[in-house]
Amino acid sequence: xxxxxxxxxxxxxxxxxxxxxxxxxxxxxxxxxxxxxxxxxxxxxxxxxxxxxxxxxxxxxxxxxxxxxxxxxxxxxxxxxxxxxxxxxxxxxxxxxxxxxxxxxxxxxxxxxxxxxxxxxxxxxxxxxxxxxxxxxxxxxxxxxxxxxxxxxxxxxxxxxxxxxxxxxxxxxxxxxxxxxxxxxxxxxxxxxxxxxxxxxxxxxxxxxxxxxxxxxxxxxxxxxxxxxxxxxxxxxxxxxxxxxxxxxxxxxxxxxxxxxxxxxxxxxxxxxxxxxxxxxxxxxxxxxxxxxxxxxxxxxxxxxxxxxxxxxxxxxxxxxxxxxxxxxxxxx
Amino acid sequence: xxxxxxxxxxxxxxxxxxxxxxxxxxxxxxxxxxxxxxxxxxxxxxxxxxxxxxxxxxxxxxxxxxxxxxxxxxxxxxxxxxxxxxxxxxxxxxxxxxxxxxxxxxxxxxxxxxxxxxxxxxxxxxxxxxxxxxxxxxxxxxxxxxxxxxxxxxxxxxxxxxxxxxxxxxxxxxxxxxxxxxxxxxxxxxxxxxxxxxxxxxxxxxxxxxxxxxxxxxxxxxxxxxxxxxxxxxxxxxxxxxxxxxxxxxxxxxxxxxxxxxxxxxxxxxxxxxxxxxxxxxxxxxxxxxxxxxxxxxxxxxxxxxxxxxxxxxxxxxxxxxxxxxxxxxxxx
DNA sequence: TTGTACGCGTTATCAG
DNA sequence: CTGATAACGCGTACAA
Numbered sequence: 035x036x037x038x039x040x041x042x043x044x045x046x047x048x049x050x051x052x053x054x055x056x057x058x059x060x061x062x063x064x065x066x067x068x069x070x071x072x073x074x075x076x077x078x079x080x081x082x083x084x085x086x087x088x089x090x091x092x093x094x095x096x097x098x099x100x101x102x103x104x105x106x107x108x109x110x111x112x113x114x115x116x117x118x119x120x121x122x123x124x125x126x127x128x129x130x131x132x133x134x135x136x137x138x139x140x141x142x143x144x145x146x147x148x149x150x151x152x153x154x155x156x157x158x159x160x161x162x163x164x165x166x167x168x169x170x171x172x173x174x175x176x177x178x179x180x181x182x183x184x185x186x187x188x189x190x191x192x193x194x195x196x197x198x199x200x201x202x203x204x205x206x207x208x209x210x211x212x213x214x215x216x217x218x219x220x221x222x223x224x225x226x227x228x229x230x231x232x233x234x235x236x237x238x239x240x241x242x243x244x245x246x247x248x249x250x251x252x253x254x255x256x257x258x259x260x261x262x263x264x265x266x267x268x269x270x271x272x273x274x275x276x277x278x279x280x281x282x283x284x285x286x287x288x289x290x291x292x293x294x295x296x297x298x299x300x301x302x303x304x305x306x307x308x309x310x311x312x313x314x315x316x317x318x319x320x321x322x323x324x325x326x327x328x329x330x331x332x333x334x335x336x337x338x339x340x341x342x343x344x345x346x347x348x349x350x351x352x353x354x355x356x357x358x359x360x361x362x363x364x365x366x367x
Numbered sequence: 368x369x370x371x372x373x374x375x376x377x378x379x380x381x382x383x384x385x386x387x388x389x390x391x392x393x394x395x396x397x398x399x400x401x402x403x404x405x406x407x408x409x410x411x412x413x414x415x416x417x418x419x420x421x422x423x424x425x426x427x428x429x430x431x432x433x434x435x436x437x438x439x440x441x442x443x444x445x446x447x448x449x450x451x452x453x454x455x456x457x458x459x460x461x462x463x464x465x466x467x468x469x470x471x472x473x474x475x476x477x478x479x480x481x482x483x484x485x486x487x488x489x490x491x492x493x494x495x496x497x498x499x500x501x502x503x504x505x506x507x508x509x510x511x512x513x514x515x516x517x518x519x520x521x522x523x524x525x526x527x528x529x530x531x532x533x534x535x536x537x538x539x540x541x542x543x544x545x546x547x548x549x550x551x552x553x554x555x556x557x558x559x560x561x562x563x564x565x566x567x568x569x570x571x572x573x574x575x576x577x578x579x580x581x582x583x584x585x586x587x588x589x590x591x592x593x594x595x596x597x598x599x600x601x602x603x604x605x606x607x608x609x610x611x612x613x614x615x616x617x618x619x620x621x622x623x624x625x626x627x628x629x630x631x632x633x634x635x636x637x638x639x640x641x642x643x644x645x646x647x648x649x650x651x652x653x654x655x656x657x658x659x660x661x662x663x664x665x666x667x668x669x670x671x672x673x674x675x676x677x678x679x680x681x682x683x684x685x686x687x688x689x690x691x692x693x694x695x696x697x698x699x700x
Numbered sequence: 701t702t703g704t705a706c707g708c709g710t711t712a713t714c715a716g
Numbered sequence: 717c718t719g720a721t722a723a724c725g726c727g728t729a730c731a732a
Binding site (some may be wrong): 053100101102103105106107109113114115117120122123124125126127129130133134137140141145146148149150151153156157161162164165166167260261262264270295296299301315317319322 | 386407433434435436437438440441446447448450453456457459460462465466471474478479481482484485486489490494495497498500505593594595596597628629630632633650651652655665682
Binding site (some may be wrong): 070077091 | 707709710711
């Protein structure tokens with residue numbers, strides 16, 4: 035069932051099923067290949083008569099001409115590809131939404147978004163460039179320093195989603211909110227997951243700084259693994275038996291918060307009554323009762339798109355200041 | 368913060384940072400470009416002296432030569448890219464593992480795995496081929512018929528993960544197990560999610576067929592949305608008030624089963640006592656107590672890899688018959 | 701082993 | 717101003 039179709043090379047007899055080249059278009063229009071290229075690329079410092087222009091355009095579409103990406107890329111030194119780098123594909127709701135929005139915008143411009151699951155140890159990034167020649171590289175969730183340096187070897191522009199959202203602010207907002215509700219002794223659920231390390235550290239740092247600023251004790255951090263409920267149970271247990279009990283928990287994100295909620299209710303505990311709980315991201319699943327720091331996905335996506343498109347056009351992005359973070363109060367805290 | 372680095376084209380003076388071309392290697396070795404190409408590609412029907420061979424090899428690595436993918440692709444008509452097609456990036460544990468295993472194997476062969484989030488309405492697949500010229504296309508979770516047909520326009524081989532796992536068998540195994548435990552009136556949690564439609568229908572069909580074969584009434588299907596807990600609650604409520612009560616539920620997959628478990632425990636119900644629950648996939652989160660039909664991820668990955676590699680080498684895949692499905696009994700049923 | 705035509709689009713230079 | 721000619725990017729493979 036796997037193999038649906040496998041093309042075989044046509045013998046010499048076959049009437050070339052190959053798509054029309056720009057030379058075909060030139061021939062059919064009775065003009066030179068250069069003219070075709072000028073028309074198709076809307077070259078600015080050339081002037082083409084309207085008659086020729088429309089003739090070429092019409093012929094090209096009639097013949098169904100699609101420029102050969104490899105040839106173009108060979109000449110230009112880069113392809114019409116925007117490459118997104120992820121650590122794994124379990125990237126969650128927000129990143130998926132961003133990638134969706136990005137591809138929509140890229141499609142409009144004749145580019146395509148391709149995603150690579152990269153592991154530095156498996157294939158160094160500098161082996162990746164000659165294979166893809168992307169115009170722009172977007173590192174989802176940031177890149178390690180050595181990895182970032184290797185982009186020097188490519189003509190691509192490197193962008194990062196890091197810094198687009200202020201993760202330190204997220205941690206701070208969580209703490210500030212809980213403080214405003216009278217909580218002073220906090221727990222913190224920190225993800226074991228390597229792939230979100232950079233973001234996780236930022237959020238935790240923001241939370242810690244806010245505690246200092248508000249003269250609260252530092253949060254009691256428990257490392258949890260979203261793929262191992264046992265770690266969640268142990269974290270919960272670890273927060274309980276204390277002289278000055280922990281009354282509220284910041285979770286690195288909504289997923290962990292929801293897992294905490296699940297384990298709690300399995301133990302007959304109710305979030306918001308027995309323990310206050312706040313998450314981050316505002317994933318759809320959280321919308322039934324989790325207090326959280328929401329990331330405005332649309333605004334987030336818009337920022338990324340603006341940066342990528344600016345990079346494609348080799349100009350500075352226009353800075354928008356629409357706020358991306360918002361605290362949403364629900365029943366859990 | 369977004370822009371880390373932006374390459375500028377060097378002026379004429381700059382000492383060409385460009386990587387060494389095969390012509391550079393030829394010059395430095397004192398041989399022709401053809402010879403370099405033959406050596407580097409291990410062309411079989413040519414005979415090259417060992418001296419020349421090692422000289423070229425040594426020179427190439429000394430100069431750090433990396434063949435220019437676009438040039439090669441222009442000549443060969445396809446690139447060293449294997450393209451995986453997904454509907455969205457919320458693909459879950461199993462698909463992520465498969466893609467990881469696939470990329471490892473491809474890296475070994477000089478290929479790279481790129482993933483595209485495709486939406487037929489946004490960019491028809493036949494616009495994608497000229498942009499990427501993949502050697503092989505892997506449709507994760509299957510492809511619609513018109514989409515599959517469009518692959519005709521490319522020299523690529525199309526594979527599909529569909530059929531690699533027998534999803535009908537999964538549904539059947541769920542029902543057979545529950546029947547063996549004495550359950551006769553079943554509920555079925557069917558996912559609303561468009562992107563898993565093909566798989567979901569197979570699983571449900573298998574469950575229905577098993578019910579017929581075992582002379583049980585058809586399962587009571589409830590459509591649920593993993594992103595909306597309300598639908599889960601309503602499904603649960605819908606299975607309760609019946610003349611002959613439903614005692615067990617098949618969930619399309621573990622994620623939905625876990626959501627059901629969560630909602631149940633929030634209502635003071637315990638899976639396995641008040642209602643039997645069986646999932647599918649055996650995701651890590653399920654391992655604390657969910658009875659499920661496990662997909663052996665390693666075996667699954669191995670099958671996909673075998674198909675892809677065979678396609679790259681233009682031969683038929685070697686069929687393996689290592690079983691991929693296994694029922695795992697835990698506390699929920 | 702080598703010389704060289706080829707794949708295809710782009711762009712600097714030239715001619716009308 | 718409008719269009720054509722030809723060189724170029726780089727690796728591959730056929731004829732010699």
